[in-house]
Amino acid sequence: MSNVKKALAALKNCIGRLKSANIELNHAFLALRLSDQTYLAAVPVMHSDCYDHHHFKVLNLAGLLTCNKLAHAIFLANSKTNAVILTHSRFCSQAAENGMDIPAVLDDMAQIIGLTIKICDIGDQQKINQLLKSSRGCLLKSPDTAKQGAVAVGKNLGEAFIVTLLMEKAAQVYLQANLLGGAKILSPIESQVMHLGYELAYSKLSGSVSHQTAADFPRPISAHELDLRGQLVDLGQSLARENLVQGTWGNISIRLDVQHMLCTPSGIDYATLTPYDMVRVAIDTLKYEGRIKPTGEKALHAALYLNHPEVHCIIHTHPVHCSVFAAAHKKIKPTDPVLRECLGGDVAVARYAFPTSKQLSKNVVKAIKDNRACVMENHGMVVCGSTLEDAHAKCLAAENSARIILEQISQKQPMTAPKPTVINKGVKHMPHFKKICKQIRVLSPRITVTEERGCIVLRGEVDDWATVVKAGQLAVDKKNYLGVINDVRLTDFVQQRQTPTVEDRSLNGEKPDVLIIGGGIVGCAIARELSRYNLDILLVEKKSDVALGATGANGGVVHVGVNFSKKSQKYRYNLRGNRIYEALSKQLSVPFEQQGQVMLCVKNWERILVWILKLKARTMGIPGVKYLKREALLQHEPHLPGFVVGGMYMPTGGITNPFEMAIALAENAIQNKARISLSTIVTGMETRDGHVTQVATNRGRLYPKLVINAAGVYADEIAELGGDRTFTIHPRRGTDIITDKNAGYMVGSSMGISPFAILPQQLSTLPKNPLKRMINGFAGTSHTKGVGLIHSIHGNMLIGPNAIETPDREDTATHYDEVNGILAMQQQIATELKPSDVIAYFTGVRAATYEEDFVVRKGIFTDNIIHAGGIQSPGVTAAPAIAAEIAEWSVQMLSHTMNVAANPDFDPVRKPRHRLNSLDDSQRNALIRANPDYGIIVCRCEEISKGEIIDALNACLSVPTLDGIKRRLRPGMGRCQGGFCAPLVAGIIAEHFKIPLSAVKKSSENSVILYRQTKGVAL
């Protein structure tokens, strides 16, 4: 079928469904965008039944303008809007006539439309467009009452259709609830949270679902079960036709056997359901079978089955007239005796609770005792039946009873305009808000707690950083809030920022398609992934090189990830990243080794933990995890201390050089036409109507189409600038120690002790009380990956890191006591380790959020921003996977405003460099014959030649400083730490760029090494 034919069928179907939902279509206008120039419209008719083929027209922009000015303006103003429905339906027109906004009185309206359906003058196209940016619909007021009504928009026709239904239902419920004493309005915060939840997750389900078939089931499905599944599909479609449910809302279940029920799935339109989409759920555990998730209200269904063995079918609907009672918090007392008998008496009221919450199940169970139906406050209806037919009949009986009662009352008392809103006090805050407030008041009365835009916000000032961090931790409630915004200040602390000294206009007026902020491993990986497309990509990094944030100061372990929660973003991206690393390293010529990870056990009973982790690994898709007894473990780690009884071996652990990887990603991105601007800091952003319009930097103003926030420890500040902050970074520093390569033999993988194990040194410092001792023992390991000793990719041993909370986001100082502490602790495992083996130490700062998870997401309040925030460990491992997903989102988002095609010249392979220390003698000789510079060894510790340094100076991301060369080739990273090679490298840079030696810098513009020449440098 051609696109036009498909669109025409969809439009006709939509008109049919609107008609059956009693939405009047006289003078309505429906239009669909086929392309930016072509639209399919159903032009206005006198009466809903009048549509024939003359009324469907393919129009160009001029034609659309002639047909309907408002629809034309809406399509032009918002590229994401692909469907517009203008109606003059009864209740929306009446609400418009009253001149009042409609507040959220029902969950479904709050979720799909938001806090309020606003009213706007039909002639004020600019205001209508503005309203439609933050909402999917609004009421239209006009002096000509025939023109009053509503407009609904959507990214597709289905979405605009649902919004039309819900607006009419919301208007009817709000107006008619007045007959019952008035509607109780949902709390604005709660409505906002529901709306955000819908926008972020639920709205995406329907489009992304792939239906199940018989092949998806590992067990045979009996004819009886298949029949029940089919009956559920038919019933769902009947309920949709009868307007008892709208869109994907509502749900049905049927008891399959003693242990199981069959439920409708979550987020799939009833019109598209198949019998195999029904989900079998265990009534007592709620575990479900198959790929497709069951309804979010499964707990409610299960609770009713457990309490009422005689119930065999449960239907949860959102019928219009019952919803009037739900909004007014009133019982339905059927006046018609037949309906009353069918329902078994009055329809009770279940107290309000958040949809899908345990509390809602409890409230419904409490409301349904001898009766068989209840209204759920501000939500909908639940009925229980002995059979499917019985439950269906009860649904219809409840809706008819509600309709009859409302008709009877309205005959006695005319419907008046609703009074201004009465906030429902019982649902003012999220359930845990009071608890959080109480705990934080106990911690410090100087901290205030509020709920803002779906987040918990802390403000105030205290004298110690530990209190700030503790308050943030106490405020975490991942279930109910988007995140913690902790703006509590620390008295007398001012963040000192490293900022570039350069100020110029070199980027002023640039309009990149994508602006990436931050040149750590995440930003560089995103730039490379995006360079697969024909996009203008600009990465800005405030420092003088890439990989100078956390990416330049970490252990380089490519983690296995068995310790992460399966619900976390860390787990998802780590798993995918780990799988990508080997191939990616080959493409970019970056050293990588899958040397495994080992968790050591000190007592035999710790095997229990290994056993649990092994099972977990299996469910996570991590292969090869096993327990090895001491003898077997010695094959991998021959230098284990005597007290180790065995350990968990995880073969998929790897090791890389993180800054080499970031540089390689950046170079490959540049090779594929991305641009990188170093010493460029983002200092501000201008946003309008939830859209970043300008970005201020020290090199001028930029006008990007899309902004990607990969700013490490400053990611929350960038999110704030972009008007889209829902998280806070609390910096956590970690120090690592590097040993000489001579000590590298002591460990072959990345190795740490199990979190249960207590080493002799720890034992002496722990409290005597066994319980406290256990708690303290765990506390030390809670926020690190538990790695203690790492065999680095270059053969040294890395020891650490520790984890210390700090207010300073750039606190990379190392402390004598900490280094000694780390060393002493790890000497218990690496028993041959001596202080003289240590050649250097460094500190990196982790960008931890209070939720202790990554924040990788599209903007919530801003439509052209994507965040890669909170990327603490395992950020090195996860970076390639984060980048792949963000690139996908970027392409989707940009495709609304431009044509994004593949970059035909994309080459994933970075040109390999000569590495003298990895060549055999004959290869070295051949290279030196071709270019004698490769024969001049500059760094003896790491065997680096002058030729390689010149190659690095000629590379596409050349950073001609001592540290720039050190990060690319390692001169200065060996035993002598640059004592021998630093002057030689400086001389090569000066000679290559024909600059005085004193102009060569260590790293940034200000890091002068030499002030004047005292004697010649011989090369």
Ligand SMILES: Cc1cc2nc3c(=O)[nH]c(=O)nc-3n(C[C@H](O)[C@H](O)[C@H](O)COP(=O)(O)OP(=O)(O)OC[C@H]3O[C@@H](n4cnc5c(N)ncnc54)[C@H](O)[C@@H]3O)c2cc1C
């Ligand atoms: C001690 C330690 C050990 C670790 N060990 C491991 C490990 O073994 N394995 C692992 O997988 N992970 C590990 N990690 C975590 C890993 O290092 C990080 O998750 C990762 O490097 C984060 O990369 P990033 O690009 O998000 O941040 P960064 O590397 O910090 O990059 C962010 C960049 O943004 C720039 N920036 C900030 N603000 C602005 C602005 N306004 N304008 C322009 N630029 C800006 C910064 O200068 C910085 O370069 C460790 C971390 C630490 C601290």
